Amino acid sequence: MSLVFTLALRNLFQDRLRFIASLMGIVFSVVLVMVQMGLYFGFSGMVTTMIDHTSTDLWIVSSGANYFEDLSLLNTGMRDRLLKIEGVSKVVPGVVGFSAWRLPDGAMTSVFVVGTDLTAGGLSPWNVVEGTAQSLTTPRTVVIDRSYSDRLGVSGVGATAQIRGQPVTVGAVTDGIRSFTTTPYVFSDVRDARAYTGLPASFTSHFLVRLKPEADIERTRQNILSNISGIQALTPDQFREQSRSFWLFRTGAGAALVAGALLGVIVGTVIVAQTLYSSTKDHLYEFATLRAMGASNSYIYQVIICQALVNAIIGFAIAALIGTAVVHFTAKSALQVVITPNLIIELFVLTIVMCIVSAFTAIFRVVRVDPVIVLTR
Amino acid sequence: MTEPVIEAANVSKSFGSGPAWVQALKDINLTLNGGELTVLMGPSGSGKTTLLSILGCMLAPTVGTVRVCGASTSGARPEELAKIRRQHIGFVFQSYHLFSTLTAAENVRLALDVRGERGPKAMAKVEEILASVGLTSKMASFPRQLSGGEQQRVAIARAIVAEPSAILADEPTAALDAANGHATMVILSAIAKERGRAVLVVTHDPRLFGFADRIVHIEDGSLTREQSTDLRSN
Numbered sequence: 001m002s003l004v005f006t007l008a009l010r011n012l013f014q015d016r017l018r019f020i021a022s023l024m025g026i027v028f029s030v031v032l033v034m035v036q037m038g039l040y041f042g043f044s045g046m047v048t049t050m051i052d053h054t055s056t057d058l059w060i061v062s063s064g065a066n067y068f069e070d071l072s073l074l075n076t077g078m079r080d081r082l083l084k085i086e087g088v089s090k091v092v093p094g095v096v097g098f099s100a101w102r103l104p105d106g107a108m109t110s111v112f113v114v115g116t117d118l119t120a121g122g123l124s125p126w127n128v129v130e131g132t133a134q135s136l137t138t139p140r141t142v143v144i145d146r147s148y149s150d151r152l153g154v155s156g157v158g159a160t161a162q163i164r165g166q167p168v169t170v171g172a173v174t175d176g177i178r179s180f181t182t183t184p185y186v187f188s189d190v191r192d193a194r195a196y197t198g199l200p201a202s203f204t205s206h207f208l209v210r211l212k213p214e215a216d217i218e219r220t221r222q223n224i225l226s227n228i229s230g231i232q233a234l235t236p237d238q239f240r241e242q243s244r245s246f247w248l249f250r251t252g253a254g255a256a257l258v259a260g261a262l263l264g265v266i267v268g269t270v271i272v273a274q275t276l277y278s279s280t281k282d283h284l285y286e287f288a289t290l291r292a293m294g295a296s297n298s299y300i301y302q303v304i305i306c307q308a309l310v311n312a313i314i315g316f317a318i319a320a321l322i323g324t325a326v327v328h329f330t331a332k333s334a335l336q337v338v339i340t341p342n343l344i345i346e347l348f349v350l351t352i353v354m355c356i357v358s359a360f361t362a363i364f365r366v367v368r369v370d371p372v373i374v375l376t377r
Numbered sequence: 378m379t380e381p382v383i384e385a386a387n388v389s390k391s392f393g394s395g396p397a398w399v400q401a402l403k404d405i406n407l408t409l410n411g412g413e414l415t416v417l418m419g420p421s422g423s424g425k426t427t428l429l430s431i432l433g434c435m436l437a438p439t440v441g442t443v444r445v446c447g448a449s450t451s452g453a454r455p456e457e458l459a460k461i462r463r464q465h466i467g468f469v470f471q472s473y474h475l476f477s478t479l480t481a482a483e484n485v486r487l488a489l490d491v492r493g494e495r496g497p498k499a500m501a502k503v504e505e506i507l508a509s510v511g512l513t514s515k516m517a518s519f520p521r522q523l524s525g526g527e528q529q530r531v532a533i534a535r536a537i538v539a540e541p542s543a544i545l546a547d548e549p550t551a552a553l554d555a556a557n558g559h560a561t562m563v564i565l566s567a568i569a570k571e572r573g574r575a576v577l578v579v580t581h582d583p584r585l586f587g588f589a590d591r592i593v594h595i596e597d598g599s600l601t602r603e604q605s606t607d608l609r610s611n
Binding site: 001002003004010011013014286289291292295296370372374375 | 426429430433435436456459460461462463464466468470472474476477478479483486487488490491492495535547
């Protein structure tokens with residue numbers, strides 16, 4: 001085996017304090033990028049959670065609605081017009097909107113009511129861990145997520161509260177249906193939802209359109225748009241993309257997360273570069289000796305890059321462990337940090353690239369070393 | 378004596394320009410032959426180190442040519458000069474310049490490693506060469522665990538392990554006591570005599586004359602005198 005690795009490793013370990021400082025820089029940087037990107041993925045997942053869990057071919061919403069929770073008012077009569085369009089098989093109206101939830105102690109909190117029509121196949125709760133979704137067929141019954149139990153002041157199935165002054169009973173509890181707006185989702189029967197949101201019978205929030213098996217989705221979508229004005233007809237993918245684009249980029253939230261990640265990369269690069277540069281400076285006479293011995297440039301670069309890679313691998317391993325802990329601790333939080341296997345691979349590559357880029361300053365220093373200096377000391 | 382290993386012809390070297398211009402070497406002609414130990418002698422600032430740097434292909438002359446094993450180094454780029462050093466020249470430095478994080482054996486192996494020689498054969502060479510300088514028992518020692526004399530012997534082993542044609546030693550005994558200095562010169566002399574290498578020792582220690590086949594004096598950048606062993610014995 002070449003001595004390149006031995007030399008690189010021992011150079012690094014010779015000054016342990018500096019090595020630890022370098023590792024901390026990498027760990028800080030990678031964890032920062034990991035958390036920022038994990039938040040980005042968690043956020044983008046939460047933004048579209050309702051769309052992701054709804055089975056439909058097309059969403060019909062008002063032309064101004066950017067995302068699922070955005071205000072959308074459609075005339076109920078539009079349903080018949082939609083049904084007449086070629087290729088449309090079924091149209092299910094949906095009612096969603098903000099309302100006021102009264103806790104047993106009299107305090108008020110806002111909730112986002114999601115009207116469910118189990119018979120027609122509209123939006124419905126998933127991940128039910130207590131009770132059944134079928135309980136929503138009983139009037140004045142709601143389904144809540146257990147992560148919001150404390151906030152809503154209810155302990156579980158059978159607990160009671162009020163929405164917009166009307167008594168409700170918890171019929172089922174879900175796990176993991178969290179809203180990125182932090183306003184709890186509350187599922188109720190679609191008819192009750194009208195009462196809770198104050199939406200008149202002549203209006204609906206959206207329509208879920210299902211197509212006949214032979215229908216061409218894009219052609220039907222265009223037919224809908226050319227026949228009905230003031231609406232958007234979106235495939236689930238389009239609605240997802242529109243929601244993400246709005247929250248992540250038009251609000252600046254995504255830009256802030258990406259900027260945080262970028263900052264992490266810059267900080268990490270600078271710290272590793274500084275450490276490698278100072279380590280190289282400390283071993284300058286050794287590098288000059290290598291040059292005097294006739295070592296090729298590539299041999300010397302290998303030593304420095306090997307040092308950078310050892311930094312990268314150890315730093316990334318520690319950061320990955322911390323990242324795993326962060327994922328674990330945020331699993332039940334309002335905003336989950338989602339770290340996918342792809343993100344791990346990409347971050348590993350990023351760490352390697354970051355450390356190799358950092359090595360350039362040291363390489364530039366070594367390239368300028370005159371081997372003659374070994375004769376003058 | 379065998380064939381010339383390093384030949385310097387009409388070599389001059391100057392540094393700087395304008396008022397800062399300095400001529401370090403003037404019209405130097407010197408040949409280092411295989412099997413011969415040459416001592417380069419001169420006061421501080423006489424140009425010894427500059428000449429050693431040029432003969433060792435670390436520095437290019439301003440005027441004149443240097444030939445190493447018959448090949449001219451004129452116009453060679455730094456990477457090409459490094460290749461010449463790697464193939465033909467071994468250095469021994471006054472301050473040893475051993476790698477503090479490597480053991481004695483690893484320090485010696487490094488000279489083979491930079492030449493791409495690895496594996497059991499390289500290790501066998503390292504063991505053999507360290508044995509030849511009496512350091513078998515110190516192979517796993519780090520430089521800080523070795524005496525000055527032992528460190529210099531490791532440095533010599535490193536310089537010769539790849540069997541270069543020339544060994545250039547810069548004040549190899551300056552940091553050593555008399556006994557260790559003598560031992561070092563015995564080894565360098567043996568390298569010239571038994572291995573047929575061209576050995577150049579830069580020094581201002583007259584006690585080393587006894588080991589020299591040739592003594593070359595340098596003053597103010599010019600070679601002023603050359604004594605052969607026969608003349609010296611007279």
